[in-house]
Amino acid sequence: MSELRPHKVMLISGARKGIGKFLAEHYLTGGWHVVGCSRGSSDLQHDRYRHLQLDVTNEQEVVKMMGDVRKMEGRLDALLNNAGIASMNHFLLTPASTAENIMRTNYLGTFLLSREGAKLMRGNGGGRIINFSSIGVPLRLEGEAAYNASKAAIAELSQILARELAPFSITVNIVGPTPIETDLIKNVPKNSLERLLRRQAIPRLGSFADVANVTDFFLRPESCFITGQTIYLGGVC
Amino acid sequence: MQSKTPSPGVTMEKQIENAIYSAIDQVNQHLPPAMALSKSPSQPLMGNGSKLDSIALVNLIVAVEQSLQDFLGVPLALADERAFSMTRSPFRDVESLGLYIQELMNERTSTT
Numbered sequence: 001m002s003e004l005r006p007h008k009v010m011l012i013s014g015a016r017k018g019i020g021k022f023l024a025e026h027y028l029t030g031g032w033h034v035v036g037c038s039r040g041s042s043d044l045q046h047d048r049y050r051h052l053q054l055d056v057t058n059e060q061e062v063v064k065m066m067g068d069v070r071k072m073e074g075r076l077d078a079l080l081n082n083a084g085i086a087s088m089n090h091f092l093l094t095p096a097s098t099a100e101n102i103m104r105t106n107y108l109g110t111f112l113l114s115r116e117g118a119k120l121m122r123g124n125g126g127g128r129i130i131n132f133s134s135i136g137v138p139l140r141l142e143g144e145a146a147y148n149a150s151k152a153a154i155a156e157l158s159q160i161l162a163r164e165l166a167p168f169s170i171t172v173n174i175v176g177p178t179p180i181e182t183d184l185i186k187n188v189p190k191n192s193l194e195r196l197l198r199r200q201a202i203p204r205l206g207s208f209a210d211v212a213n214v215t216d217f218f219l220r221p222e223s224c225f226i227t228g229q230t231i232y233l234g235g236v237c
Numbered sequence: 238m239q240s241k242t243p244s245p246g247v248t249m250e251k252q253i254e255n256a257i258y259s260a261i262d263q264v265n266q267h268l269p270p271a272m273a274l275s276k277s278p279s280q281p282l283m284g285n286g287s288k289l290d291s292i293a294l295v296n297l298i299v300a301v302e303q304s305l306q307d308f309l310g311v312p313l314a315l316a317d318e319r320a321f322s323m324t325r326s327p328f329r330d331v332e333s334l335g336l337y338i339q340e341l342m343n344e345r346t347s348t349t
Contacts, residue, residue: 059314060312063312063314064312066312067312070303070306116314119302119303123303167292
């Protein structure tokens with residue numbers, strides 16, 4: 001388990017369920033103070049866990065939330081931009097509203113949380129931002145044009161942030177999970193999923209622990225020289 | 238981080254000035270003495286006469302945002318679209334920054 005310093009504070013977006021909730025529990029076990037956020041409430045109970053409700057695409061709400069984190073915790077050491085939505089559809093049948101919603105939640109949410117989170121990290125001498133992409137980006141999966149475009153935008157954003165935030169000792173890296181048993185893939189047809197898995201070097205579904213293994217690595221103090229990097233799971237490159 | 242309680246009777250203008258000066262104190266801690274900013278309305282922050290490089294200016298703007306939250310309890314993002322589209326940047330000196338913050342605060346008050 002990674003250790004940055006005593007009383008380290010992590011913010012995880014999309015922490016109400018799925019990977020976000022698992023990571024919140026994982027890092028609580030590791031001794032972190034964890035602030036989770038999502039649009040809905042959380043049933044996670046822990047004396048070092050706080051949950052804040054907001055829309056990550058609303059700039060004012062994000063600014064206010066980060067102010068609340070500063071008041072409550074006084075610092076931020078790590079930000080895991082896990083919140084995301086997906087929609088699978090043929091490009092010719094994808095409504096503009098779907099493309100816009102996906103881009104707002106996945107890209108704009110990551111943008112706003114990173115910007116305000118980095119401001120807080122600057123005050124405590126540095127930190128770690130970990131953004132979430134997908135193996136769909138290098139595989140250029142059909143039916144995921146809007147989703148993958150938003151994830152590709154996150155990768156580009158992260159690589160530029162890695163350079164702009166390096167003077168503040170903030171690293172920015174990306175984890176690209178394979179499909180995992182979450183709500184995000186519940187509507188993906190079984191044959192499509194099997195076809196996708198066959199394109200991985202290791203053809204199986206990922207697990208929450210596989211993701212945590214990568215985030216642990218990026219959070220390690222020894223990883224302070226690693227920034228702007230993407231690690232895809234399942235042997236996809 | 239410690240919030241400061243505004244003293245009764247202190248004008249918003251004065252509280253904003255205090256917030257900016259507090260941020261200048263913070264930024265000066267990381268600048269060589271010859272580069273230190275003075276706590277004066279005419280202190281240049283950008284362009285000709287400014288001693289700040291781009292990273293130091295970013296640090297100052299973020300420190301002012303956090304200071305405003307401490308002094309006034311208000312979360313503000315100073316670098317909004319308007320700030321960058323203004324012909325004369327509100328970040329050019331301490332006075333213009335103070336006036337710009339006051340404008341944002343007035344707008345905030347009138348919309349809440």
